[in-house]
Amino acid sequence: MLPISDKPSSEPTAKPKTPVLDRKNSFNTLLKPYLSRSWLFISIFLLQILLLFMARSLPNSSTSISTQHQHFASPIAPSPSSSPIKTHCTFGKVFIYDLPPMFNYELVQNCDDLNPWTSRCEALSNHGYGRRATGLSEIIPENLTNAWYWTDQFALELIFHNRMKNYRCRTLEPESATAFYIPFYAGLAVGKYLWSDNSTGKDRDRHCEMMLKWVQNQPYWNRSNGWDHFISMGRITWDFRRSKDRDWGSRCIYLPGMRNITRLLIERNSWDYFDIGVPYPSGFHPSSSSDVKQWQHFVRTRHRKTLYCFAGATRGFIKNDFRGLLLSQCFSESDSCRVVDCGGSKCSNGTSAILETFLDSDFCLQPRGDSFTRRSIFDCMVAGSIPVFFWNRTAYYQYEWFLPGEPGSYSVYIDRNDVKNGKSIKGVLKKISREEVRKMREKVIDYLPNIVYGKTSEGLEGIRDAFDVAVEGVLSRVKEQEETGYKWRNWKNVELAGLPIIILMLRMKKSEVLFLERTEKQ
Ligand SMILES: *[C@@H]1O[C@H](CO)[C@@H](O)[C@H](O)[C@H]1NC(C)=O
Ligand SMILES: *[C@@H]1O[C@H](CO)[C@@H](O)[C@H](O)[C@H]1NC(C)=O
Ligand SMILES: *[C@@H]1O[C@H](CO)[C@@H](O)[C@H](O)[C@H]1NC(C)=O
Ligand SMILES: *[C@@H]1O[C@H](CO)[C@@H](O)[C@H](O)[C@H]1NC(C)=O
Ligand SMILES: *[C@@H]1O[C@H](CO)[C@@H](O)[C@H](O)[C@H]1NC(C)=O
Ligand SMILES: *[C@@H]1O[C@H](CO)[C@@H](O)[C@H](O)[C@H]1NC(C)=O
DSSP, X not given: OOOOOSOOOSOOOOOOSSHHHHHHHHHHHHHTTTOOHHHHHHHHHHHHHHHHHHHHTSSSXXXXXXXXXXXXXXXXXXXXXXXXXXXXXTTOOEEEOOOOGGGTHHHHHTGGGSSSSSOOTTTTTGGGTOEEOOSOTTTSOGGGGGGBEEOXXXXXXXXXXXXXXXXXXXXXXXXXXXXXXXXXXXXXXXXXXXXXXXXXXXXXXXXXXXXXHHHHTSTTTTTTTTTTEEEEEEEEGGGGOOOSTTSSSOOGGGSGGGTTOEEEEEEOOTTOTTEEEOOOOOSBOOSSHHHHHHHHHHHHXXXXXXXXXEEEOOSSOOTTOHHHHHHHHHHHTTTTEEXXXXXXXXXXXXXXXXXXXXXXXXXXXXXXXXXXXXTHHHHXXXXXXXXXXXXXXXXXXXXXXXXXXXXXXXXXXXXXXXXXXXXXXXXXXXXXXXXXXXXXXXXXXXXXXXXOOOOOSSOBTTBOOHHHHXXXXXXXXXXXXXXXXXXXXXXXXXXXXXXXHHHHHHOOOHHHHHHHHHHHXX
């Protein structure tokens, strides 16, 4: 492996139009600081050979090579869920491991003990959907109030597992499975230890280590060394990437056995092929396609009084914090901007104020928070409001399977540095024509089913929700790996020949992550 410098010079370019260019660009920027020029030439040369090799080994080279390149992003093009759903299991079937209960059910049973301050029992109730939402009857159509819950943002593992148990393409025979789902609640397992000072690295890794040991002892692990295995993890990826013993989080993703397992996470490391970003659970859980259509109609025809809004904590911002800047702009434009103060834990217990504000606004501001993503992105879009992003990694390099490919079609991007230099957000948003706003909102509404988790045992008739999109994505990716031989064994020679790019992109260490965060922050 190459030495990793502490001061790389530039942010990796993320996602230009053509995938081939994309890769090369990111290779260049990623590697420049680490490589001497000759290494770079050799690497690029090898890369060309590799590309040629892949092109030749595929039946239809011109089209398949471009699919091949989307591997780091998305194997399936996202589409609005109104496109017809396949009734047969064309993507293959999923087998669920019957894990010992300590990895899932027992964690939920001990919900009183999962974090140091409060019980998580209510948050995890109702198969992870949480408590039924109250106080919404004034705001939304009466017969849709049943589809709303005060869902916890970290409840993905439960919701996912529960849906999977009833998935129409589940199989009970491992021989016939295309993919293997590991129903381990990794986020719940580590949550308990994240904030306690006296917990050791061992505490935080124990469940994950034991789970991997268990899974690797199963007969079907050997079939592909984990390549056809996947897991859902209900916290952000950085909570599972501890490199030093005293640092934050568990080391779960860095454990050797985790290497080839696809991870569905609410925030991914955008440079790791095995991390897939999936939507945070929001509060809307339709149980039928008619719920979805009614809701789409409701948000489409909603009269919106405010140009834009911001929901977040308003206290405790340090002066130069970016969110502080947004807030002060919002406060000084109070005729066109609305703030929901979520300071303390005011919004964590569910509040109708957020939903109402999003329903009333054309746009919602979505700066990064402690990490790149926020649950609020989905709360906003579910309400048919158009998100405004300031970091590409807040959504564009996160949820590629779920959101439209063209960022400008459903969202507004404003460079954070322009805002720091005094650019008026209102100015930017006011310039967008009403017709343009209507089109963008229509796009958000089209994709809405893709970002909600239905509360249904077998899916929403004829409509794909976030769960379906995620699982079909995993299945089709496993198939592609099989068909195109996209696996380590075929890359090994390249790796040995001194092209650790793949590794570099797949497995970033904390120092690199911090560097990326620094550069994105600037
Ligand atoms: C809910 O109300 C709308 C409008 O009043 C109606 O069209 C729809 O059929 C109702 N849906 C259900 C499930 O009752
Ligand atoms: C940490 O300290 C608390 C109380 O100080 C104790 O109850 C708990 O068992 C300790 N945890 C560990 C892992 O030692
Ligand atoms: C999987 O393969 C390894 C190494 O070849 C072997 O030691 C192990 O017993 C196999 N496990 C199963 C369950 O077949
Ligand atoms: C990951 O996959 C590669 C290639 O199939 C294999 O060589 C390696 O042993 C796998 N890693 C683990 C931990 O199974
Ligand atoms: C949250 O809601 C529950 C259930 O209604 C209530 O018992 C609890 O006190 C609330 N917590 C806060 C912090 O408001
Ligand atoms: C971020 O995304 C916007 C909109 O797609 C694009 O114009 C811009 O170049 C991207 N910035 C970076 C640093 O990739």
